[in-house]
Amino acid sequence: MLSFFLPLFLVFLMLGLPVVFGLLAAPAILLWLNGQERDIVLLYRNVYEGMNSFPLMAIPFFMLAGELMNRGGISARIVGFAQAMVGHFRGGLAQVNVVDSMLFAGISGSAVADVSALGSIIIPQMEKKGYPKPFAAAITAASAIIGPIIPPSGIMIIYAYVMGESVAALFLAGIVPGVLIGIALMITIKLMANRYNLPEAMPRANWGEAARAGGAAFWPLMTPVLLMGGILSGVFTPTEAAAVAVGYSFFISIFVLRTLTWRDLPGVLTRAGITSSVVMLLVGAAMAFKTVAALAHTPELLASTLLSITENPLLLLLLVNLLLFIVGMFLDAGPAIIILGPILGPIFVSLGVDPVHFAVVMVVNLTVGLLTPPMGLVLFATSAVSGLRVETISRAVLPFLLVEFLVILLITYIPAISLTLPRLAGFVD
Amino acid sequence: QEIMLRATANSNEQDEDYDGLVVFKNYVENASNGAIGVEIFMGTQLCGKGDECLAGVADGTIDIYISTSGGAAGLFPYIQVLDLPYLMSDDRVAEEVLTGTDFTAKLRAMALADSGDTIRLMTIGNTGGWRNYANTKGRIAAPADLAGLKMRTVPADLPQTLATTLGASPTPIPWPELFTSLQTGVVEGTANGITDIMSMKFTDAGIKYLTLDGHSYMGAFWWMGNNRFKSLTPEQQQIVVDGFAALQQATFASPKRKEIQAYADFRAAGGEIYVPTAEEKAAFKAAVDPVFEWFKGNVKGGPEVLDAFTAAVAEAEAAVAADRAAELN
Amino acid sequence: MVVVILAQVFYRYALNNALPWPEEASRFLMMWSTGLMAPTAFRRGGFVAIDMIIRLLPRMVATGLSVFLMGVTILVLWIALGIGWSEVTGIGGRFETDSLRVPVSLDLVTWMKVPKSWMMASMLVGVALLLLVAVELALRNLYALVRGPEGLRDIPDTVMLGSGAE
Numbered sequence: 001m002l003s004f005f006l007p008l009f010l011v012f013l014m015l016g017l018p019v020v021f022g023l024l025a026a027p028a029i030l031l032w033l034n035g036q037e038r039d040i041v042l043l044y045r046n047v048y049e050g051m052n053s054f055p056l057m058a059i060p061f062f063m064l065a066g067e068l069m070n071r072g073g074i075s076a077r078i079v080g081f082a083q084a085m086v087g088h089f090r091g092g093l094a095q096v097n098v099v100d101s102m103l104f105a106g107i108s109g110s111a112v113a114d115v116s117a118l119g120s121i122i123i124p125q126m127e128k129k130g131y132p133k134p135f136a137a138a139i140t141a142a143s144a145i146i147g148p149i150i151p152p153s154g155i156m157i158i159y160a161y162v163m164g165e166s167v168a169a170l171f172l173a174g175i176v177p178g179v180l181i182g183i184a185l186m187i188t189i190k191l192m193a194n195r196y197n198l199p200e201a202m203p204r205a206n207w208g209e210a211a212r213a214g215g216a217a218f219w220p221l222m223t224p225v226l227l228m229g230g231i232l233s234g235v236f237t238p239t240e241a242a243a244v245a246v247g248y249s250f251f252i253s254i255f256v257l258r259t260l261t262w263r264d265l266p267g268v269l270t271r272a273g274i275t276s277s278v279v280m281l282l283v284g285a286a287m288a289f290k291t292v293a294a295l296a297h298t299p300e301l302l303a304s305t306l307l308s309i310t311e312n313p314l315l316l317l318l319l320v321n322l323l324l325f326i327v328g329m330f331l332d333a334g335p336a337i338i339i340l341g342p343i344l345g346p347i348f349v350s351l352g353v354d355p356v357h358f359a360v361v362m363v364v365n366l367t368v369g370l371l372t373p374p375m376g377l378v379l380f381a382t383s384a385v386s387g388l389r390v391e392t393i394s395r396a397v398l399p400f401l402l403v404e405f406l407v408i409l410l411i412t413y414i415p416a417i418s419l420t421l422p423r424l425a426g427f428v429d
Numbered sequence: 430q431e432i433m434l435r436a437t438a439n440s441n442e443q444d445e446d447y448d449g450l451v452v453f454k455n456y457v458e459n460a461s462n463g464a465i466g467v468e469i470f471m472g473t474q475l476c477g478k479g480d481e482c483l484a485g486v487a488d489g490t491i492d493i494y495i496s497t498s499g500g501a502a503g504l505f506p507y508i509q510v511l512d513l514p515y516l517m518s519d520d521r522v523a524e525e526v527l528t529g530t531d532f533t534a535k536l537r538a539m540a541l542a543d544s545g546d547t548i549r550l551m552t553i554g555n556t557g558g559w560r561n562y563a564n565t566k567g568r569i570a571a572p573a574d575l576a577g578l579k580m581r582t583v584p585a586d587l588p589q590t591l592a593t594t595l596g597a598s599p600t601p602i603p604w605p606e607l608f609t610s611l612q613t614g615v616v617e618g619t620a621n622g623i624t625d626i627m628s629m630k631f632t633d634a635g636i637k638y639l640t641l642d643g644h645s646y647m648g649a650f651w652w653m654g655n656n657r658f659k660s661l662t663p664e665q666q667q668i669v670v671d672g673f674a675a676l677q678q679a680t681f682a683s684p685k686r687k688e689i690q691a692y693a694d695f696r697a698a699g700g701e702i703y704v705p706t707a708e709e710k711a712a713f714k715a716a717v718d719p720v721f722e723w724f725k726g727n728v729k730g731g732p733e734v735l736d737a738f739t740a741a742v743a744e745a746e747a748a749v750a751a752d753r754a755a756e757l758n
Numbered sequence: 759m760v761v762v763i764l765a766q767v768f769y770r771y772a773l774n775n776a777l778p779w780p781e782e783a784s785r786f787l788m789m790w791s792t793g794l795m796a797p798t799a800f801r802r803g804g805f806v807a808i809d810m811i812i813r814l815l816p817r818m819v820a821t822g823l824s825v826f827l828m829g830v831t832i833l834v835l836w837i838a839l840g841i842g843w844s845e846v847t848g849i850g851g852r853f854e855t856d857s858l859r860v861p862v863s864l865d866l867v868t869w870m871k872v873p874k875s876w877m878m879a880s881m882l883v884g885v886a887l888l889l890l891v892a893v894e895l896a897l898r899n900l901y902a903l904v905r906g907p908e909g910l911r912d913i914p915d916t917v918m919l920g921s922g923a924e
């Protein structure tokens with residue numbers, strides 16, 4: 001009886017109930033029908049305690065840091081720098097679109113922030129140069145998902161929090177896969193440029209121009225260096241690193257680059273506060289949802305079902321990729337990790353898959369899920385930025401989605417892609 | 430089953446807590462001929478922290494829960510008495526205190542009074558042996574070796590005071606961040622049992638030196654909802670308390686068995702284990718004196734509980750001495 | 759929050775003297791900021807939902823469906839309000855926080871430990887405000903159902919944001 005909370009949740013979701021309320025209403029209704037009204041208290045308590053965690057605090061901080069950097073032309077500087085680097089390739093602005101996302105990923109932990117910060121600049125530029133608008137929107141969306149794969153990353157923080165993994169190890173593990181997705185997208189654009197006759201490249205930037213563009217973007221681009229350096233040398237913990245990022249971006253935006261004024265601050269704080277409160281509530285609600293899943297013994301059921309199909313880790317990983325892809329269509333990455341991570345993680349660890357490797361597979365897969373309807377947050381954000389319909393963008397994004405799925409398979413079957421950096425830093429043996 | 434008891438522990442299935450729960454479940458289900466069932470939820474599936482879980486015990490959403498002293502200190506600060514350093518000399522004395530004296534009954538009465546008759550202390554077992562100092566820097570043989578060392582502590586008052594008293598620099602780090610913090614040097618030491626050190630693979634994070642000073646006994650406080658307990662028939666209540674007695678014995682035995690492998694793994698990972706001499710232990714003991722004054726002056730119910738505890742320890746030491754004398758005869 | 763944590767890093771790293779309270783204090787602030795900001799997020803449309811089906815339906819049916827969904831939302835929040843009240847006033851709220859103290863005498867000599875209920879109240883207040891917002895949104899929908907969408911003043915600063923962690 002209790003296990004019907006999952007279908008009921010999906011029904012609520014499809015009808016249009018906000019995810020947060022769906023995560024709470026579906027289990028609560030089934031507890032009530034099952035005569036377990038008393039256990040509804042557990043839902044409330046787990047929402048509260050799910051949010052009440054120090055490591056999670058890194059998420060609002062990284063958001064605030066992103067907002068601070070965003071507000072004053074820093075995104076434009078990053079786009080400028082990317083242009084100087086790859087603008088002269090064929091399909092230049094499309095390549096720029098990918099590279100700016102890779103650079104921005106080192107500052108921001110969120111794909112949605114990437115779309116709103118960069119998309120509003122680069123989509124109009126691409127349109128002016130003669131790129132079809134759906135193509136411009138699609139490459140913006142497809143590259144934005146690098147944001148939470150290259151550190152810092154809100155999703156990795158959630159994964160580490162739920163699974164007790166080291167945030168630093170996950171951050172390191174995401175770097176190469178993130179860059180790999182970027183390169184794969186750039187190769188795809190190159191191939192498409194020849195076939196679909198994408199607009200001409202821009203003239204190659206000379207050394208002086210490149211240096212100037214690099215200089216303008218220098219301080220923001222130092223953020224990831226400061227963060228990872230501080231974490232790896234033991235000056236601060238990953239959570240504290242997020243606060244340091246806020247302090248750093250505040251300092252350079254106000255005093256060094258003067259792109260931000262004191263008068264902008266209330267607006268920045270409000271926006272960051274609003275977005276963080278949504279994430280925090282979602283995390284809390286997913287924790288509560290998970291509690292009811294435990295009461296219904298769903299984890300054991302799902303685990304034994306999976307293992308009854310096959311015990312071959314390679315096949316299982318393929319199955320899980322499919323499962324995650326489907327789940328990613330209906331759930332955002334955060335709640336999906338909270339609900340599924342503790343179920344799937346232990347199965348694979350017991351079969352000999354490295355926990356950090358599995359984390360990357362799961363995180364990348366669910367991040368790509370942000371590009372798939374009906375629940376595709378990056379699609380929603382790109383639609384808001386470009387004014388195109390979600391349906392149009394999701395059609396145009398298909399080729400890139402396919403490429404990203406191939407990269408997922410690479411990451412799945414070549415553990416070294418994720419594990420080499422954490423191994424060098426001593427996080428993985 | 431007419432009655433289903435919902436038990437939870439925030440640790441995993443490799444932990445002593447789980448061994449205890451399995452023994453409890455087996456005993457209760459057999460002795461009640463299936464009338465009472467026990468459903469075990471390990472980890473943080475139902476609740477994740479002491480206050481949250483004990484609130485569940487109080488309102489009946491959770492029937493059985495194990496906390497450390499830290500997990501319950503927010504409501505019953507005096508149970509931190511077990512964290513006071515160097516009060517009990519070894520397992521035999523500690524186990525006698527917890528089985529043969531009325532110390533547990535005294536805490537039970539105080540906790541019932543302080544929780545409005547909702548939270549009942551069933552028994553005190555062990556979770557992880559004894560707390561020892563482990564660090565990444567060097568051998569700790571004297572209190573002076575702790576000076577300036579960045580020791581991870583929980584944010585509670587007593588461990589903070591203890592670390593400060595010894596001259597260490599207490600650094601509050603949440604448990605999930607401890608591995609990375611040790612690895613990167615945010616903290617340099619931690620006070621845990623060997624099984625926790627090895628199950629978290631702290632040796633991979635640079636922990637190399639372990640001093641077996643055994644400064645405190647890692648007591649496991651097993652709680653049950655009092656209303657739930659009282660709703661059972663007297664026969665069923667007896668089955669449950671007998672189940673807890675069996676559970677207590679299991680948690681006494683389990684760490685002793687588990688730590689053999691853990692110590693071997695620690696050495697294999699390149700760790701150094703140091704056993705302080707009697708004089709060195711005496712020096713540690715002398716150095717921590719101010720902590721006792723602090724406990725009496727700052728913890729609600731502190732003096733009363735400390736007196737009861739020292740009396741219980743004296744009684745237990747006498748009993749163990751008598752037993753030993755008889756055994757040596 | 760940021761200042762509190764930066765102070766923590768500074769004290770520990772520069773002064774080699776870790777403070778016991780910043781961790782809990784910043785959590786305290788985070789919980790309250792969530793409780794106070796979530797209602798604004800909800801009002802401005804920041805709670806992600808799939809609007810595909812609603813957009814496909816004729817306007818009257820769609821508005822009816824959103825009134826139903828609002829009803830579910832209000833019910834969830836109403837129950838949460840009751841539970842929240844008993845949580846704040848119950849056993850859990852009586853726990854002391856680990857490290858937070860406030861002065862209870864004007865000369866700052868006597869300090870008391872902050873009970874957890876002060877922190878737990880953040881969610882109760884948040885739920886109460888969310889309930890107000892939900893009722894407002896439901897009334898707007900009802901109004902639109904009966905009289906059509908004209909005459910309703912727009913909610914300012916409507917955002918289109920997913921959960922930002924992604």
Ligand code: NA
Pocket residue numbers: 097098100101118139140141143144
């Ligand atoms: Na981009």
Ligand code: NA
Pocket residue numbers: 104105106107108109110146147148149150151152153
């Ligand atoms: Na990032």
